[in-house]
Amino acid sequence: MSVSLKVSGAAKRKLQRPTYRLGQNTAYMISLAWRRRRSVILLGLTMTVAVILFSLTQLFIVPSILSAVEAKVSVAELTVIIFMFTAALMILGAAKAYLTSCSQFGRIEVRLMIGAMIQNKSLTMSYPDIEDQDVRKKMDKASMLVTSNTAATEAIWTTLTNLLKNVAEFIIYLSLLATLDPFMIIAVVVTTIVSFLVSNYLNGWGYRHRDEESEYSRRMNYLSEKSRDYTLAKDVRIFGMVDWIEEVYNSILRLYRSFIARGERVYIWGNIVDIVLTFMRNGIVYLFLIGAVLGGKMSAAQFVLYFNTVNVFTSGIGSIMSDFATLRKQSLDISAVREFLDYPESFKMEEGTPITPDLKIPYQIELRDVSFCYPKSEKNTLSHINLTIRPGEKLAIVGLNGAGKTTLIKLMCGFLDPTEGKVLLNNVDIRTYNRRDYYKLFSAVFQDFSVLDVTIAENIAQTDENIDTELMERCINQAGLTEKIAGLPNGVETHIGRVFTDGINLSGGELQRLMLARALYKNAPILILDEPTSALDPIAESDIYNKYNELIDGRMAVYISHRLASTRFCDRIILIAEGCIDEEGTHDELITRNGHYADLFEIQSRYYREGGVDDEKE
Structure with missing residues (x-):
């Protein structure tokens, strides 16, 4: 070579x-x-x-x-x-x-x-x-x-x-x-x-x-x-x-x-x-x-x-x-x-309009004729998206890999600005806000989450000072980690990882539950869940979503999943295909419509019924 x-x-x-x-x-x-x-x-x-x-x-x-x-x-x-x-x-x-x-x-x-x-x-x-x-x-x-x-x-x-x-x-x-x-x-x-x-x-x-x-x-x-x-x-x-x-x-x-x-x-x-x-x-x-x-x-x-x-x-x-x-x-x-x-900021930070999260305020997010193209790409990832997420609504975003689901989330969260169109928060273009303040409105579980080599409590609270123990225990219970943590020698003070101390290693599903507890602990007005249960088996996932309404507690929630069965907990579902909203409605409405969503749901249902023999057809 x-x-x-x-x-x-x-x-x-x-x-x-x-x-x-x-x-x-x-x-x-x-x-x-x-x-x-x-x-x-x-x-x-x-x-x-x-x-x-x-x-x-x-x-x-x-x-x-x-x-x-x-x-x-x-x-x-x-x-x-x-x-x-x-x-x-x-x-x-x-x-x-x-x-x-x-x-x-x-x-x-x-x-x-x-x-x-x-x-x-x-x-x-x-x-x-x-x-x-x-x-x-x-x-x-x-x-x-x-x-x-x-x-x-x-x-x-x-x-x-x-x-x-x-x-x-x-x-x-x-x-x-x-x-x-x-x-x-x-x-x-x-x-x-x-x-x-x-x-x-x-x-x-x-x-x-x-x-x-x-x-x-x-x-x-x-x-x-x-x-x-x-x-x-x-x-x-x-x-x-x-x-x-x-x-x-x-x-x-x-x-x-x-x-x-x-x-x-x-x-x-x-x-x-x-x-x-x-x-x-x-x-x-x-x-x-x-x-x-x-x-x-x-x-x-x-x-x-x-x-x-x-x-x-x-x-x-x-x-x-x-x-x-x-x-x-x-x-x-x-x-x-x-x-x-001294590299110049692409977004407005301190010079932007300040905004403070408030659970009592009804927040609405609107994507108005939004398109997005990544640098050096010849094709739009998203094209002319028009979507309004109402206060307190639970929205599911589904679609095949590469359809643009995660990019859509990044635009909602303000990580990216649209190439064309606007993202509005309560009818105000988010580009006018202090972007760091805008991030405080969101709590999230992303696919690529970060776990530090510190205690469980610090990973949930994202701090080592003034931790609200009562809130943390409630979030741990909602995420289904109470029994796991109770069985650890030092409970929530147990270290994760072995870089600095001889800590523990959690399984993929346990880490996702930990991240869910962290998202709930922040108690932000808007909750983003990007494949939050992908490492869980279907039974454990079902247990999480049986508590879905309790977890969300009336807040706006946006959820991305490849398992369409979990979307039935949401008020509305949008199917993204080739950068556009292909279908929209409730789970039952989309099944009745017998379109792409119904086809994907049938393939996944057959996979579980027959032990995955038809998986390759997907």
Whole structure:
């Protein structure tokens, strides 16, 4: 098996054109830290001063001792000089280490705060954007950029501190070297800059090809994760997937090795250029300084001082340029984070009209000439739907897979806006409302529900504070979970899942009952049930729907099901076919009409009567 990976040129060009520039991203991070954690900035400045003083102390210690020896000072005076420098180094070194340790906490906090902002954006952004692959890529990339200490959202503080320190030292050392030959200074600066630019370009090969490398890593990590996924253990063994998975992994690994080899060949040339130019630079400095000493223009102490200063000055130039290069890369990452955080909402949120759920208000939902087409689709999923759901009505939506039932629910709930037409709540277009407020009107059990690794009580109440125990117990009883929970050691405080604790695993039917209890606990005016009993056997399902009126308690309810027998509990049934309302009426009316609904009902009834022998005919 062969695997090929390509990153388009357009994608690369797009990465090189960030929305926010380096200065804007630096100012953004400084502003964010100043508002939320000022110690990050204050400790950074203090640490910069300590590092500069430490470097200057190191620079002057040997020349000072040599100068004292040349001046033939007493042993006591020489001892005092050595002691003072040693004490200064110890104090400044300890201060530097202490400040570094203290600053780390604030930097981590800022990164985690940005991570919380990304998480909040992911949880609250407009639903269509969550389904947009381009937005999901932005979200995934932003999330990756807050996962470690080396992430740009934390590492930028080290870069800024180093840059500030190196610029300050550059100015100090340049003033020290001002008395030397300008030609030597120019030669040192030019060779340093050329060495940096060439080496940086060659050594930046990996960064320029980071998308290709990340694709290899992403695919290998995906396969590694799948190999550790216990939910696949049965499939892997039954279908003999081991060889196939290993073949795919090794194929990607071979391509990755080739990629690494290409990079190493480029890096070797970068090292060769750096060695040659460093040799030239040091040769120029040695010739000049040795000539000055031999000519009597410079003492041994001055020779050591200037030689060390030139070396530090040279490395400082490279460090400044390296810091700017690092800062630019980090700026690209921070820009990616900001592009996701600032992604515009498709729906009105805070600026929309506020709305508060009220069980005493009769709510009516109307779809007026509604059509919907998913992005990049050539055909409407729904076409010219006209439907009014009256206050307190129990409506069933039925149809074959792909007919558009779930899309219709998404439009009612405000997850999607129609391509054409309007969705109205009490004759008001829902697009005018604060969409987050609008969601509060609904309680739901969806096909793809979410269960967290927390207690049963927390999963039902969706909180760990101020849980209404009486309401929760009533909802558990209505959902048919009382006996199950009563048999657990810790009752509703039992943990579900085994990610964080040694909890329990519920069956599919039990999970659906749990989600039904959660939907009832929210006690919203409108209840949406999207295949709420698909994992239950017919007898258990019948038990749930015998209590249907009790569960709904006079609220509007919309119910999707593939089992048509359950729809008889509803006031009205609509059959969706090819994106349109094909039939409408009560269960008995539709059976009498002898149309598509009656045909589907007969097929399912025959399936249960004959043990499923005719299932394939469906």
